[in-house]
Each structure stands twice: as C-alpha cells, then as structure tokens.
Amino acid sequence: MQTTPTQSAPCTDAQLVDYAASLDCVHCGLCLRTCPTYELTGRESASPRGRIHMMRSVAEGELKPDAAFIDELDLCLLCRHCESACPSGVNFAAMLEHTRARLLDSSERSWLVRRALGLGLGRVLPSPRWIAFLAGALRFLQRLGLVQLASRLPGKVGQAAAACPPVPPARERRALPRHTPALGQRRGSVSVLEGCIMPPLLGRVNRATVAVLAAAGREVHCPRGASCCGSLHAHNGDLQGARELARRLIDKHSGLLGDDGELLPIVTNSAGCSSHMKHYGALLADDADWAERAAVFGKQVFDFSEYLVRFAFDDLRPALGPLEVAQPICWDDPCHLCHGQGIRDEPRALLDALSIERVELKESESCCGSAGLYSVLRPLDSRAILAPRLAALKATGARTLVSANPGCQLQWSGGLRQTGSEVEVLHIAELLERALAHGRESGE
Ligand code: SF4
Ligand code: SF4
Incomplete structure (x- = not known):
C-alpha cells in the first residue's frame, strides 16, 4: 500500500x-x-511560548x-x-500538527526535504515490503562495512550514516504469527500492533511482547496488512496519510471480537503509536463514515505496561521468576507515554514487582532526541539533545536502561554505542520475557 501523496490545501x-x-x-x-x-539554543523563538507567539503573529499578518x-x-x-x-x-x-500540515509542501522547504518526506511517508512507511527491502539492503551495506565508512564522511551523508541503527539478521526480522495461543488457561484475547519499523529493527521486542501476553493467558492476534499507525505522518504534517492509515488499521482489526462481542483490546509496545491511536476519534472526527468507529477503536487501545497493570499482571505474576540482568536498572519515560498518555506509575510498578535494584534517572521525562523521524532529519540536533541525557544516565551508575518506545530504544542504544558505554538498553517487554524464561527454568 501507499498513501495518497499529500498536498497542503491552499490557505x-x-x-x-x-x-x-x-x-x-x-x-x-x-x-x-x-x-x-x-535548553539547547537559549532562543525564545525555539521555546513553546516563542513558537506560539510566532504562530499567532503569522495569523495576525505580522x-x-x-x-x-x-x-x-x-x-x-x-x-x-x-x-x-x-x-x-x-x-x-x-x-503544531495543524500548522505543519499546511506547510508540508511549502516552497520555503528545500526540494530534497520535501521529496524525502513525500517518499518516506507516502511510499516507504505504509509498505512492509518497501521497509523489508530497505532493511535488507542496509544490512548488506553494514556487513560490507560501507555504512561505517560513510559515517566518517563530513556533512549530511556522514551524519545520516552514523545515525543508521544496526539491522539484525533476517531470522530476527520475520513477521509475528497471526495467532498465538495462550499459555495454560486462556483468560482472554488481545490483538497487537506489529508496527512499521519494529519488525525490521526490533522484531525481538515484538516477539517478547507476544510471549509475555501469552504467558499471562492471553490469546494474541496480529492481523496482517495493518502495520503502520500513521503517527509519523501526523507528526510531520501529513494528516491525509495519517487518516488513510488509521482507516486501514481500524478496518483490519474490526473482525477481531472478544467473547463479549466487543472489539478486542489493541496492545501496542510503542508509546508513540499508542499515544497516536488513542486519538483516532479526533483524527477522523470530520469523517461521517468513520468517526464513530474511530472513537470506539481509540478507547480499546492500550500501551503494553498499561494493559498489563490494569488487566493482566495477576495472571502473569506466577509465571515470573528470578531475573538475571545487570543492575541497577533505570527507567526512561518515553515522552509519548508520560506526556502523551499520562502513564508514569505502571511501568515502574512492573519493574518493582521484579525485585531488582532500580535507580531514578534525573529528568527522566525529558526527550532523548529520537522523536520519530527527527533523528533522521536533524541528526546533529538529535545527538545534541541526547548528550545531557547520556550524562544523566552515567551519573546514576545504571547498567541497564529500560524503555517502552522503539525510537527511544534505538536512540539510546546508538548514543551509548558511540560513547563506548556497555549499558544495555531493553524494552520492558524484553525484561519481562527474561523473567519468564527464568520462571520456567526454576519451575522445572
Ligand atoms: S513539544 Fe517539546 S520541543 Fe516542542 S516546544 Fe514543546 S517542549 Fe519544546
Ligand atoms: S504554553 Fe502554557 S506554560 Fe508555556 S507560556 Fe503558554 S501558558 Fe505558559
């Protein structure tokens, strides 16, 4: 699938x-x-208040x-x-999304940026085939050492190459099964969002998510043909593409009903996606054919830790055993989990239930600089924003960093790799999966 190339409506x-x-x-x-x-620039115009003032000045013709x-x-x-x-x-x-949507193809932007955004949002992200092809090609270049060589080049090419995450081998990039039975007694069903960049880059996180849900007695469905939720489109001003992808996702999940005849809960392990999908009702509010379905769908979306703590942790707890992980561990709040959804306590409750030494990261609600496509489009700014976060992490003495968003995971991993740090970065689903493995071993 590709989405219709977006053109900003004349205004x-x-x-x-x-x-x-x-x-x-x-x-x-x-x-x-x-x-x-x-904080990075010290400029009022680069602050929220300054940006609002500028937007207001544009509206007032000043x-x-x-x-x-x-x-x-x-x-x-x-x-x-x-x-x-x-x-x-x-x-x-x-x-900001309102204004970005109207400036998406402004001639004030460089032709290259407009073209890259058009291709990335319109063709690549909605298409698992395109993503799989590009991931395979990147893996090939990385194996030859060409990406590492390119990262030494000056300018944007070198910056982009340095920002490329390592692509795992093909066996780790396989799609999730469409159906995974519950382990032991079935206590309910859920569907999961596979995501667009998760399968090629963090397929292991998807598999850990399914394993944990199955261990909690959930039958897990993963519908085909619905991978990208459209959050990157909305953030970058392509609201038309975001709406097309939202309709497709709702449609693909619509046949998945629970024993009560209601739409199954949709669990996502990417905070950016869950934050966006919860607002499908607002995104499609002006579409008479879809508004109601979108609002119902949005209410059934749960972030991974939110779903576990609210509905399934008592079912999961007996399956957990001692966890071997380098300690202390540290939780980093993804922006779209804490600011976007107000979820702060749930992941901490899960981590504390594992009886591991946990330290708090100073200003853990500050952005790591990943921000969707930001780390690709503005690699230097992205790295500069990460730098104080890396220093804050080092000050904690943590040996494992836990997150709940693929972009954050890749951003932290890349930054730590560049500084030679040995801190391991895990998704909270991976941490729980490790406890499951040990639970099974110690129960044998
Ligand atoms: S969204 Fe983040 S970067 Fe943008 S103005 Fe607000 S605090 Fe600053
Ligand atoms: S955006 Fe909110 S916090 Fe910031 S200056 Fe305006 S009113 Fe104050």
Whole structure:
C-alpha cells in the first residue's frame, strides 16, 4: 500500500494557524525550562511560548511563514513536555500538527526535504515490503562495512550514516504469527500492533511482547496488512496519510471480537503509536463514515505496561521468576507515554514487582532526541539533545536502561554505542520475557 501523496490545501496565512488554540497561552513561561530546544539554543523563538507567539503573529499578518519560521517549527521535537508543565492546558502538539500540515509542501522547504518526506511517508512507511527491502539492503551495506565508512564522511551523508541503527539478521526480522495461543488457561484475547519499523529493527521486542501476553493467558492476534499507525505522518504534517492509515488499521482489526462481542483490546509496545491511536476519534472526527468507529477503536487501545497493570499482571505474576540482568536498572519515560498518555506509575510498578535494584534517572521525562523521524532529519540536533541525557544516565551508575518506545530504544542504544558505554538498553517487554524464561527454568 501507499498513501495518497499529500498536498497542503491552499490557505491564507491566517488559516495556517489554529488561532483560537493559540490564545490559550498566557505567556507565563512555565514551560520554558522543560523544552529541550530552548535548553539547547537559549532562543525564545525555539521555546513553546516563542513558537506560539510566532504562530499567532503569522495569523495576525505580522510575520511571514518563511524558511526561518518553518525551521523553528521543525526544530520542535513534538515531545509534549511543555504540555505537562502548562497551567493553561495549551494543546501544543495539536497546534503544531495543524500548522505543519499546511506547510508540508511549502516552497520555503528545500526540494530534497520535501521529496524525502513525500517518499518516506507516502511510499516507504505504509509498505512492509518497501521497509523489508530497505532493511535488507542496509544490512548488506553494514556487513560490507560501507555504512561505517560513510559515517566518517563530513556533512549530511556522514551524519545520516552514523545515525543508521544496526539491522539484525533476517531470522530476527520475520513477521509475528497471526495467532498465538495462550499459555495454560486462556483468560482472554488481545490483538497487537506489529508496527512499521519494529519488525525490521526490533522484531525481538515484538516477539517478547507476544510471549509475555501469552504467558499471562492471553490469546494474541496480529492481523496482517495493518502495520503502520500513521503517527509519523501526523507528526510531520501529513494528516491525509495519517487518516488513510488509521482507516486501514481500524478496518483490519474490526473482525477481531472478544467473547463479549466487543472489539478486542489493541496492545501496542510503542508509546508513540499508542499515544497516536488513542486519538483516532479526533483524527477522523470530520469523517461521517468513520468517526464513530474511530472513537470506539481509540478507547480499546492500550500501551503494553498499561494493559498489563490494569488487566493482566495477576495472571502473569506466577509465571515470573528470578531475573538475571545487570543492575541497577533505570527507567526512561518515553515522552509519548508520560506526556502523551499520562502513564508514569505502571511501568515502574512492573519493574518493582521484579525485585531488582532500580535507580531514578534525573529528568527522566525529558526527550532523548529520537522523536520519530527527527533523528533522521536533524541528526546533529538529535545527538545534541541526547548528550545531557547520556550524562544523566552515567551519573546514576545504571547498567541497564529500560524503555517502552522503539525510537527511544534505538536512540539510546546508538548514543551509548558511540560513547563506548556497555549499558544495555531493553524494552520492558524484553525484561519481562527474561523473567519468564527464568520462571520456567526454576519451575522445572
Ligand atoms: S513539544 Fe517539546 S520541543 Fe516542542 S516546544 Fe514543546 S517542549 Fe519544546
Ligand atoms: S506554560 Fe502554557 S501558558 Fe505558559 S507560556 Fe508555556 S504554553 Fe503558554
């Protein structure tokens, strides 16, 4: 599948901005300290308050939406940390996505960036075949050492090569089975989202997710033909592509009903995806044919740790055994888990139930710089934002870092690899899966 190439609808400068939403900002500045790009640059225009002020100025005709304006908006990670700090309830992400959608093919952007975004969002991400092909090609180049050589080149080519994550061997890139039976007594059914970049880069996390759910007595379904949720499209301004992918995902899951005839819970192990999918109702609110189905679907979406703690941890607990992992461990809050969904306690509850030494990471709710395509499109900014996070991690003395978002996992792994650190980065599903393996061994 490919999505329809998005073209920004012609609009006036005033229509570029959700002006009514921008008026919610009272300029208090309480968000400034939370903003990684403000911290990085020290510029008011690179802060949430500054960006809102600029958007309002565009709507009022006092500022042109020129290349400098677009670049300042593109520098934003859409991490939503400012929303957690804001006493006025400013919905910054929705405001920025509104404007990005109208600037997607602005001629103020370079031709190369527009072309790369069009290809990546329109053709590659919606197509598992394209992703599998590119992953295979990248793996081949990495095996030849060519990517490592290219990473020494100056400029954007070198930066992009250095940002490439290692692609695992083909056996680790296989798709999830469509159906996995519950282990032991069946206590319910769920469906899981396989994701777009998860199968080629972090297939082991997907398999760990299914293994943990099955060990909790859940029959696990994974419908084919529905991989990408469209969150990267929405974040980068391709709302049309995001809507097409949302409809496809809802459709593919629609036949999966539980014993009560209701749609099965949809469990995702990517905080960015679950955060986005919970808002399908808002995304398709203007589509009379889909609005109701989208709202119902959104209410059935759960992040992995949220689902376990709310519905399945008592069923899982007996299957867990002693866990061998380098300690202490440290939890890093993915932005779209803590700021996007308000989920902070659930992963910590799961980790503490494993009786392992856990240390808190200073400012663990700050963005690591991954931010979807940000680490690919702006590798230097992305690395600069990660640098203080790496220093904070080092200060904890942690030997294992646990996360719940593929982008964060790849970002931290890449940064730690470049600094020669031996800290292991795991998804929380992988950690639980390791405890399962030991549970089975000690129970034998
Ligand atoms: S979303 Fe993140 S990077 Fe963007 S303005 Fe808010 S805090 Fe700053
Ligand atoms: S905290 Fe909210 S109201 Fe205050 S400046 Fe930031 S966005 Fe505006």
